Amino acid sequence: MAHALTPPAGLRLVALDIDDTLIPWRGTLARETVDAIRTVRAAGIEVVLASGRSVRSVLPVALELGIDEAWALCSNGAITVRIAGGEAAEHGRRTFDPRGIMAAIRELDPLAPAAVEMSGLSFMYDGDPYAFEQLPVSQAADFPEAVAFLSVSSRVIDAATFAAITAAHPVHSVPYPHEEWASIDVVSSDAGKGAALAALAAAHGFAPHECAAVGDYLNDIPMLEWAGWAVAMGQAPPEVRAVADAVVARVEDHGAAQALLAIAAASS
Numbered sequence: 402m403a404h405a406l407t408p409p410a411g412l413r414l415v416a417l418d419i420d421d422t423l424i425p426w427r428g429t430l431a432r433e434t435v436d437a438i439r440t441v442r443a444a445g446i447e448v449v450l451a452s453g454r455s456v457r458s459v460l461p462v463a464l465e466l467g468i469d470e471a472w473a474l475c476s477n478g479a480i481t482v483r484i485a486g487g488e489a490a491e492h493g494r495r496t497f498d499p500r501g502i503m504a505a506i507r508e509l510d511p512l513a514p515a516a517v518e519m520s521g522l523s524f525m526y527d528g529d530p531y532a533f534e535q536l537p538v539s540q541a542a543d544f545p546e547a548v549a550f551l552s553v554s555s556r557v558i559d560a561a562t563f564a565a566i567t568a569a570h571p572v573h574s575v576p577y578p579h580e581e582w583a584s585i586d587v588v589s590s591d592a593g594k595g596a597a598l599a600a601l602a603a604a605h606g607f608a609p610h611e612c613a614a615v616g617d618y619l620n621d622i623p624m625l626e627w628a629g630w631a632v633a634m635g636q637a638p639p640e641v642r643a644v645a646d647a648v649v650a651r652v653e654d655h656g657a658a659q660a661l662l663a664i665a666a667a668s669s
Contacts, residue, residue, distance in 0.1 A: 406647050406649065406659065406660070406663050407647075407663070407667075408613060408630050408647075408660075408663050408664045408667045409610070409629065409630055409667065410667050410668065411610070411611060411668075412446060412611060412612065412613050412629070412630060412664050412667065412668060413445075413446060413447060413607055413611040413612070414446065414447040414448075414449060414602065414607045414611060414612045414613070415441060415446055415447070415448055415449070415612070415613040415614070415615065415660075415661065415664055416449040416450075416451045416474070416594070416598050416612065416613070416614040416615070416624055416628065417448065417449065417450055417451060417614075417615050417616075417657065418451055418452060418594075418615060418616035418617060418618075418621050419450060419451075419452040419454060419459070419462055420452065420453070420454070421617045421618065421634065421636065421652050422615055422616055422617045422621075422634055422652060422656075422657050423462070423466070423652075423657050424462070424652070425652045425653055428652075428653075430462070430465050430466070431655055431658070433655040433658040434466070434655060434657055434658045434661075435465070435466055435467060436658070437655075437657070437658035437659075437661035437662050437665075438466050438467065438468065438661065439467060440661065440662060440665045441661045441662075441664055441665045442468070443665075444664075444665040444668045444669065445668070446664060446665065446668060447471075447472070447607070448468060448471050449471065449472045449473065449474065449598065449601065450462065450463060450468075450471060450472075450473040450474070450484075451473070451474040451478065451594045451597070451598060451614070451616075451621075451624055452473070452474070452475060452477075453476065453477045453550075453586060453620060454475060454476070455475060455476060455518055455550075456473070456475045456476075456480060456482055456489050456491075459473050459475050459482075459484075459489075460484065460487070460488075460489055463484050464487060468484070469485070469486070470483075470484060470485045470486075471483075471484050472484070472601055473489065474594055474597040474598060474601065476518045476549050476550035476588065477550060477573075477575070477586055477588050477592065477593060477594060477620050478495075478588060478592045478593045478594040478595070478596060478597030478598070478623075478624075479494065479495050479496070479518065479549035479550050479588040479589060479592040479597075480493065480494050480495075480518070480549050480550075481493035481494075481597055481600075481601060493597070493600070494549055495549065495588065495589040495591050495592040495597075496547040496548060496549050496589060497547070497548065497570075497571065497572050497587070497588070497589040497590070498546050498547065498548075499517060499544050499545075499548050499551045499587065500544050500546070501569075501570055502551065502566060502567055502570055502572070502587060503515065503544055503551075503553070505566045505569075506553055506555070506558065506563075506566060509555075509557060509558050509562070510555045510556075510557040510558050513553050513554065513555040513557070513558065514553070514554055515544075515551065515552065515553040515554075516550075516551070516552045516553075517544065517545065517548040517550065517551050517552075518548060518549045518550035518551075549588065549589075549592075550586065550587070550588055551586070551587040551588075552584060552585070552586050552587070553584060553585055553587075554582060554583070554584035555582060555583060555584070556581060556582045558583060559578070559583050560576035560577065560578040560583040560585070561576070563576045563583055563584075563585035564576045564585070567585065567587055571589075571590045572587050572588065572589060572590055573587070573588050573589065573590050573591075573592055573593040573596075573623075574586065574587045574588075575618075575619050575620040576619075577618075577619075586620065593620075593623045593624075594616075594620060594621060594623050594624040595622075595623025595624045595625075595626060595627045596623065597624075598612070598614070598624045598627055598628070599627050608629075609627060609628060609629050610629035611629060612627075612628045612629055612630075613628055613629065613630040613631070613632065613660075613664055614627070614628035614630075614631050614632070615631075615632040615633075615634070615649075615657050615660050615661075616632075616633065616634070616637070616641065617633065617634035617636060617637045617641065617652065618637065618638070618641060619638070619640060619641065621641060622640065622641060622644055625641065625644045625645060626644050630646050630647070630664075631644060631645045631646050631647075632645055632646070632647045632648070632649055632656075632660040633645035633647070633648045633649075634648075634649060634650075634651060634652055634656045634657070635648060635649060635650045635651035635652075635654065635656050636651045636652060647660070
């Protein structure tokens, strides 16, 4: 597959992952990225933010990017919102029952911290899945029947086991192997960034060939596969690069800005 940075003409929408695409993990937003967003929007191209973050965490990023009005696919596509005037109005929510998954996880690791998204605004933490705080954990029966997003981490359960557990349920999941632990993000089977982007595009008259997507990790693969032009960040793993039409620089070297400026140039 060719990886030249030559976007097709006629792109009208670009979907952008946030963490490690627009912003380095635990880093800050670069001026180059903000300027590139401004350029692509000035070219009349719709910008959609697509993130594993909650709505509340996506809002300040939109403001920092200078985006006064935009669509956002939050919680890995489980919740679609329209951002305007610094606020977000919900336009779609896909939920699932997390209790069976949590029961299976807690059999293997009773202390696995989890977080669920229910409100559309933020996550309700049962301990912080990324900090392994020693807090009391809920029983599987205590979890709500319908949540939009579930994230669980463990030092006992590996990524493959997490994936096997969720495969027995009608959900879409993305496991994340780390050095000494693993985590998994779970949404409904009809959610995920790809399904959410496809639904949004269809509702507003965008064909796949008119859409681009930029991302860096496994949860971005569905939207990269759906989009007419797919871009992987330079630090993306092989699985992500394999579905991309182009690979740009790493997030620290402003790869997303490269893709955005190329899209804007191709539309002129």
